[in-house]
Amino acid sequence: MTDRTTPPPRAAIDRAGRWVDRAFRIQATALYLFLYVPIALVVLFSFNAGNRTGELRGLSLRWYQVAVEDPFAMGALQNSFVVGAWTAVIATTLGTLAALALQRTPRRIRAVFEAITYVAIIIPGIVIGIATLIFFVNAFAWINPQLAGIWAAIGAGAPPTIGTGLHTIIAAHVLFTMAIVIVLVRARLAGMDRSLTEASFDLFASPLRTFVQVTLPQLRPAIITGALLAFTFSFDDYVIASFVAGPGKPTLPMYVFSSIRRGITPEINAIAAMVLTVTVTLLVIVSLIYRRSSRIAAAQRAAATADAAAGTS
Amino acid sequence: MPSPPDSTSRDVSADVELIDVTKRFGSVTAVDHVALQIERGSFYSLLGPSGCGKTTTLRMIAGFEQPTSGEILIAGVPVAGVPPYRRNVNTVFQHYALFPHMDVARNVGYGLRQVGVTRDEEQRRVGEALDLVRLSGYDRRRTWELSGGQQQRVALARALVNRPTVLLLDEPLGALDLKLRKEMQLELKGLQQELGITFVYVTHDQDEALTMSDVIVVMRDGRVQQQGSPEALYERPVNRFVAGFIGQSNTIAGRLSGLDLDGGMASVETPTGLVLNGRITDHGARPSIGDEAIVAIRPERLEIAPGTPSPTAGWTSVAGRIHQETYLGDQTEYRLATDLGQLVARRAHHGHAETTTVRSGESISVRWPDDANLVLVA
Incomplete structure (x- = not known):
């Protein structure tokens, strides 16, 4: 019989292996270039000293100054910060409370609400935009006549009317960022050692004190992460904001988009670079918080199990 | 508070x-x-x-x-x-x-x-x-x-x-x-x-x-x-579970053949016809003749000697063979094959070299005093 199991020479395997390695490395490099070159170009061209976006004529901060001095851009930036900050605060508060409530809910009901939470994250922004706009329009069409009626009844002069504006953007943003906070806090709660709460009870702390002194500090990384992510998503959102924004109060992404229709100027690049800086900074903070808390958790687990592994029971 | x-x-x-x-x-x-x-x-x-x-x-x-x-x-x-x-x-x-x-x-x-x-x-x-x-x-x-x-x-x-x-x-x-x-x-x-x-x-x-x-x-x-x-x-473990959970025990199954509830004593007859006398440890128990019972004996109470058993009053002796011998440092554990089934005996070492002459496979006699017999009725 012929010996078909004779392995190919060692050198051939090594050569083939090197080729596979090289191919993967090239593919990975190409992928990352495709992802990040356009972004790098935006940042690079934001330092353009020339007047046109297409050609780089030396580096300067000229367009940053133009952007900072542009009252419309700065107004939009301020709107974005206001919307992002309120979204973060409201979404984090409501989301954390919802997560805590879910923890105490019977399992079957909890499963339903968890599914709904995930759906809120998955639903496309455009659907949220349309749905919330229709809702607001109908709600205001009902509320405003009521207000008018009340004001007329008490004779208080011109009735106030509620319309779209930054508050409607905030409401729509809270809708889906809250779901993210719920998921984050729920995960942290589920991973929390129940005996910590019991230890606190055992050491004379009432349920309220236990919540403040033990539960909340345990949830802090998830809550901060949730707030930062909520801010980031709100700050970046164009689609939902463009549906529910009020007249004359654009967010920064809306301002950028409308400017582009008049042609891309290096000023837009400068604004984009600034937005990018804010977003990346926040995401880096998020990942640092997560790295730290998971490192601590790993250390705790290691300490708790190392001795158990060495035990002979 | x-x-x-x-x-x-x-x-x-x-x-x-x-x-x-x-x-x-x-x-x-x-x-x-x-x-x-x-x-x-x-x-x-x-x-x-x-x-x-x-x-x-x-x-x-x-x-x-x-x-x-x-x-x-x-x-x-x-x-x-x-x-x-x-x-x-x-x-x-x-x-x-x-x-x-x-x-x-x-x-x-x-x-x-x-x-x-x-x-x-x-x-x-x-x-x-x-x-x-x-x-x-x-x-x-x-x-x-x-x-x-x-x-x-x-x-x-x-x-x-x-x-x-x-x-x-x-x-x-x-x-x-x-x-x-x-x-x-x-x-x-x-x-x-x-x-x-x-x-x-x-x-x-x-x-x-x-x-x-x-x-x-x-x-x-x-x-x-x-x-x-x-x-x-x-x-004085009161039942088989406690006898097995606290320390180690040899257990021999049989039926009650004699009872002295006031004195807390009982006799148990094994299927081989041997009669073991011992204390009933559970004072609350009210067994009757013919009930199933267990006799538990702690391994350290068993004495091993070479040769064939010679009956002594107040002692139980059975013939057997050393099946396995395990050195445990401070003591040696013997697994014995006897007429009553497998028994475990333990002998503590007292600092000096062992003078024992019993070895694996050898025929021996095992004996223990009646007060080592714990009669468990549950």
């Missing part, structure tokens, strides 16, 4: 009393009509296999679970409905449950801060507690940087610093390696004697219970099988 015992308290010598306590989880009865009197200042162990109800019993004393029926008294006061944070008992948890976001001193002082002692007193008592568990100087360390043994001591200090009436310990040494566990056993026992606090200790490790306890309660399937001193449990 828990209220001090008032004048209506019933029995001041018992720190914890369980009166006919039952706990059901759905259709599962975890604790079944348990009655315990845990005396002040004693080291009390709840011993049993997992699922025997020992941890549930502890959790009911701590207040994490409420009994389905029955009553629990702490320092003579009924505690039904009293939440854990108003009971003057503290717990050392199985996996320590130290607060990861606080350093060692903050962990130990947690209970003191809840009851509003001054900052100075907190500092002083935390220092004392850390001294007690030999962790002085570890105040500012993060708990998760400590070894398992050190975390264990922090958990102990965190409980003891509150000077509880009763300290509850839920398998606190379960996660430690054998050597550290032996050390901590002695240390815990020493601490308990020094402080005079009542310890209620849950464990599934019979050696641990024997080493430390004043009283051991053996539990199985939610019921108390037997309670008593380590000696009493070892010398």
Whole structure:
């Protein structure tokens, strides 16, 4: 019989292996270039000293100054910060409370609400935009006549009317960022050692004190992460904001988009670079918080199990 | 804070009393009509296999679970409905449950801060507690940087610093390696004697219970099988479960052929026709002639000699062969094939070289005195 199991020479395997390695490395490099070159170009061209976006004529901060001095851009930036900050605060508060409530809910009901939470994250922004706009329009069409009626009844002069504006953007943003906070806090709660709460009870702390002194500090990384992510998503959102924004109060992404229709100027690049800086900074903070808390958790687990592994029971 | 015992308290010598306590989880009865009197200042162990109800019993004393029926008294006061944070008992948890976001001193002082002692007193008592568990100087360390043994001591200090009436310990040494566990056993026992606090200790490790306890309660399937001193449990186990769980036993099955209930004596006839005389350990039992019974004999009571058995009054002798011999350092264990089935004998070495002439495969006679026979009717 012929010996078909004779392995190919060692050198051939090594050569083939090197080729596979090289191919993967090239593919990975190409992928990352495709992802990040356009972004790098935006940042690079934001330092353009020339007047046109297409050609780089030396580096300067000229367009940053133009952007900072542009009252419309700065107004939009301020709107974005206001919307992002309120979204973060409201979404984090409501989301954390919802997560805590879910923890105490019977399992079957909890499963339903968890599914709904995930759906809120998955639903496309455009659907949220349309749905919330229709809702607001109908709600205001009902509320405003009521207000008018009340004001007329008490004779208080011109009735106030509620319309779209930054508050409607905030409401729509809270809708889906809250779901993210719920998921984050729920995960942290589920991973929390129940005996910590019991230890606190055992050491004379009432349920309220236990919540403040033990539960909340345990949830802090998830809550901060949730707030930062909520801010980031709100700050970046164009689609939902463009549906529910009020007249004359654009967010920064809306301002950028409308400017582009008049042609891309290096000023837009400068604004984009600034937005990018804010977003990346926040995401880096998020990942640092997560790295730290998971490192601590790993250390705790290691300490708790190392001795158990060495035990002979 | 828990209220001090008032004048209506019933029995001041018992720190914890369980009166006919039952706990059901759905259709599962975890604790079944348990009655315990845990005396002040004693080291009390709840011993049993997992699922025997020992941890549930502890959790009911701590207040994490409420009994389905029955009553629990702490320092003579009924505690039904009293939440854990108003009971003057503290717990050392199985996996320590130290607060990861606080350093060692903050962990130990947690209970003191809840009851509003001054900052100075907190500092002083935390220092004392850390001294007690030999962790002085570890105040500012993060708990998760400590070894398992050190975390264990922090958990102990965190409980003891509150000077509880009763300290509850839920398998606190379960996660430690054998050597550290032996050390901590002695240390815990020493601490308990020094402080005079009542310890209620849950464990599934019979050696641990024997080493430390004043009283051991053996539990199985939610019921108390037997309670008593380590000696009493070892010398006079009341049933087959306790005889098997506390130490090792040779068991020989048979039927009761003679009874002297007043004298607490019985005779058991084995299927081979041999009659063994011994004590009935369960004084409450009311067996009758012909009932099935077990005779339990501790391995160290068996004597081995070369040659054939010669009958002696007051002794049982059977012929056999050494099947296996295991050297255990301080003693040697022999597995014997005899007319009564396999028996295990143990002989302690007394420092000098063994003079025994018995070897594996050799024919020998095994004998033991009648007072080694424990007649178990349940």
